[in-house]
Amino acid sequence: MNEFQRRQAKNRIIVVVLVAMLCVYLFPIYWMFSTATKTKLDAFSLPPKWVWRPQAENFRNVFYVGGGGALGKVKGVEVKPKPSAFLRQLGNSIVVSFVSTILATFLGALSGYVFSRMRVRGKDDLLFVILSSRMLPPVVIAIPLVMMYRALGLFDTRFGLIIMYTVFNLAFAVWMMRSFVDDIPIEYEEAALVDGYSRFQAFFKFIFPEMRVGMVATAIFSLIMTWNEFTFSLLLTGEKARTAVPSIAHSLGTAGVNWGHIAAGSFLMVIPVVVFTFLLGGNLIRGFTFGAIKE
Amino acid sequence: MSAVRVENLWKRYGKVEAVKGISFEVREGEFTVLLGPSGCGKTTTLRCIAGLELPNEGKIYFDTEDVTPLSPSARNIAFVFQLYALYPHLSVYDNIAFPLRAEGLPREEVKRRVDEVVRLLQIQDLLQLKPRKLTSGQKQRVALGRAIVRRPRVFLLDEPLSNIDAKLREVTRGELKKLQKSIGATTIYVTHDQVEAMTMADKIVVMNFGDIQQIGSPHEVYHYPANLFVARFIGSPGMNFIPGTIHQREKLGILLDGDSFIPLENEQAKAVEKARTLSPQVVVGIRPENILVVPEQEALVKGEVYVFEPLGAQNVVTFRIGTHLAKALLPGDVSFTVGERVSLRFKEVRVFNAQDQKLIA
Numbered sequence: 001m002n003e004f005q006r007r008q009a010k011n012r013i014i015v016v017v018l019v020a021m022l023c024v025y026l027f028p029i030y031w032m033f034s035t036a037t038k039t040k041l042d043a044f045s046l047p048p049k050w051v052w053r054p055q056a057e058n059f060r061n062v063f064y065v066g067g068g069g070a071l072g073k074v075k076g077v078e079v080k081p082k083p084s085a086f087l088r089q090l091g092n093s094i095v096v097s098f099v100s101t102i103l104a105t106f107l108g109a110l111s112g113y114v115f116s117r118m119r120v121r122g123k124d125d126l127l128f129v130i131l132s133s134r135m136l137p138p139v140v141i142a143i144p145l146v147m148m149y150r151a152l153g154l155f156d157t158r159f160g161l162i163i164m165y166t167v168f169n170l171a172f173a174v175w176m177m178r179s180f181v182d183d184i185p186i187e188y189e190e191a192a193l194v195d196g197y198s199r200f201q202a203f204f205k206f207i208f209p210e211m212r213v214g215m216v217a218t219a220i221f222s223l224i225m226t227w228n229e230f231t232f233s234l235l236l237t238g239e240k241a242r243t244a245v246p247s248i249a250h251s252l253g254t255a256g257v258n259w260g261h262i263a264a265g266s267f268l269m270v271i272p273v274v275v276f277t278f279l280l281g282g283n284l285i286r287g288f289t290f291g292a293i294k295e
Numbered sequence: 296m297s298a299v300r301v302e303n304l305w306k307r308y309g310k311v312e313a314v315k316g317i318s319f320e321v322r323e324g325e326f327t328v329l330l331g332p333s334g335c336g337k338t339t340t341l342r343c344i345a346g347l348e349l350p351n352e353g354k355i356y357f358d359t360e361d362v363t364p365l366s367p368s369a370r371n372i373a374f375v376f377q378l379y380a381l382y383p384h385l386s387v388y389d390n391i392a393f394p395l396r397a398e399g400l401p402r403e404e405v406k407r408r409v410d411e412v413v414r415l416l417q418i419q420d421l422l423q424l425k426p427r428k429l430t431s432g433q434k435q436r437v438a439l440g441r442a443i444v445r446r447p448r449v450f451l452l453d454e455p456l457s458n459i460d461a462k463l464r465e466v467t468r469g470e471l472k473k474l475q476k477s478i479g480a481t482t483i484y485v486t487h488d489q490v491e492a493m494t495m496a497d498k499i500v501v502m503n504f505g506d507i508q509q510i511g512s513p514h515e516v517y518h519y520p521a522n523l524f525v526a527r528f529i530g531s532p533g534m535n536f537i538p539g540t541i542h543q544r545e546k547l548g549i550l551l552d553g554d555s556f557i558p559l560e561n562e563q564a565k566a567v568e569k570a571r572t573l574s575p576q577v578v579v580g581i582r583p584e585n586i587l588v589v590p591e592q593e594a595l596v597k598g599e600v601y602v603f604e605p606l607g608a609q610n611v612v613t614f615r616i617g618t619h620l621a622k623a624l625l626p627g628d629v630s631f632t633v634g635e636r637v638s639l640r641f642k643e644v645r646v647f648n649a650q651d652q653k654l655i656a
Binding site for chain 2: 185187188190191192193194195196197198201206209210
């Protein structure tokens with residue numbers, strides 16, 4: 001084997017390993033999709049069916065209550081399917097996670113800049129306090145939080161959840177953004193200052209665009225965390241403002257476990273995050289390698 | 296363009312005194328170099344002049360205007376950073392136009408001014424490129440362009456040549472000097488490279504430990520260094536130092552420890568005579584090009600060839616004189632063998648006080 005062949009063989013092995021890993025990672029998604037499109041019977045058949053007749057029943061059940069065979073005319077009266085709460089819950093998820101992500105990223109960018117560039121009294125202690133808000137498991141602060149939220153009238157409101165998630169993501173955003181700003185040489189700002197710009201102009205004209213990559217990376221992480229968040233949403237909301245994740249889990253147990261229904265709901269939940277991540281993914285990878293290569 | 300005056304400038308960082316009450320002046324259109332080893336306070340001084348650092352004490356004047364309380368943007372200065380600090384998300388054109396847009400100039404005026412600078416620096420081909428596509432020499436030109444374009448009162452340059460390779464640096468040195476003269480720019484240039492200072496400066500301010508060691512023309516700091524630090528810092532190979540004592544024979548002179556005697560003439564003798572009463576201990580400084588190999592009857596000192604380094608046009612020869620080593624710069628057509636004994640003479644010597652290390656004569 002010469003050098004070229006050896007390298008080719010090596011590449012082939014790498015590809016095989018990657019494909020194997022990809023299969024492992026993608027299997028749950030496949031399983032979710034397949035369960036969502038199978039009939040109950042097919043979904044539970046052993047050994048699993050690799051070929052089946054896809055059907056949209058489960059997806060319809062996600063959006064409508066009382067679908068199934070009950071449609072059509074009953075005693076001459078048209079029975080219309082009743083829309084389920086899913087769309088509202090999905091809407092809650094979207095509003096709550098996007099708004100809190102944008103807020104956390106923007107505020108995180110501003111304070112990250114300050115922590116990186118300015119002299120702040122007790123900077124290290126402050127940063128530690130900010131980080132410490134993430135050290136307790138949510139359950140520990142659940143009861144006081146619920147009581148506070150009830151007292152303040154924030155319970156079961158989107159606004160309440162947005163506050164919760166913004167605070168929750170802010171710690172992460174501040175730390176991320178601070179390290180991103182640390183990597184932007186201070187000379188750029190100084191150059192802008194001597195070129196006749198004020199500190200604010202220098203920030204918005206120059207530092208802000210440079211921070212974009214970091215902000216996108218922070219936003220993706222924040223969004224995924226918020227989108228998938230379960231505990232706070234379950235604790236702090238009732239019917240009205242509940243997001244989709246705990247709602248899907250809620251359909252466990254009412255009338256047996258309807259796996260097809262859960263799979264369909266979960267599958268629909270995954271789509272927005274995947275789309276968002278793909279749209280901004282290039283930035284994410286640049287974000288990961290940011291600062292790894294010095295000029 | 297403005298003249299610059301720095302008065303009793305102090306800058307402390309906690310307990311560290313970076314700049315210790317220095318004062319100097321830069322005349323309009325003058326090229327002044329702040330020269331010193333790293334950590335000597337030269338960059339801090341420059342940043343104070345730019346307004347990027349706030350001095351603890353002291354005043355900075357542009358002409359007669361006190362600019363000490365002004366922000367950098369209000370001072371109308373141009374600053375070229377060591378790493379150029381070109382804005383990476385802007386093209387070369389936009390980088391150069393950036394300071395003009397801060398002034399809110401109309402688009403045609405911006406274009407006209409940028410074009411003018413671009414022609415001067417010959418960077419027409421680079422206009423649409425982003426900085427990361429440029430070589431360091433090109434980046435340096437663009438950074439200069441950004442500085443020139445706004446017609447500032449003062450140019451401040453912080454080691455602008457330290458990141459480009461040696462060959463290009465030599466070329467750029469000359470071009471920079473020519474450019475500076477052609478636009479009559481008042482320039483303050485920070486460097487640790489004494490060659491840059493010697494070749495470009497009208498005036499050199501030598502600094503060490505946050506204090507000014509000497510202010511003078513390149514000729515003055517080279518031939519009449521104010522103290523041993525300046526003498527050692529300027530010149531390559533550096534000045535040679537041999538300790539001795541002031542001594543009277545038929546003439547007043549310096550007795551070196553190897554029993555060689557160096558007589559002094561007129562002015563120098565007078566100055567040394569005056570200093571003798573304070574302390575007879577001195578250090579004699581000899582520039583390498585002032586060591587001459589002479590026939591035996593003209594010899595002032597005896598030496599032995601210790602190291603011989605041919606450079607082509609010149610040879611660097613290290614002689615052992617008594618217990619001291621001295622480097623000499625000799626013509627390239629004369630060669631020596633190690634261990635050879637030679638007769639030497641010094642064309643010009645400087646005498647320093649051995650205690651306070653200051654120049655006597």
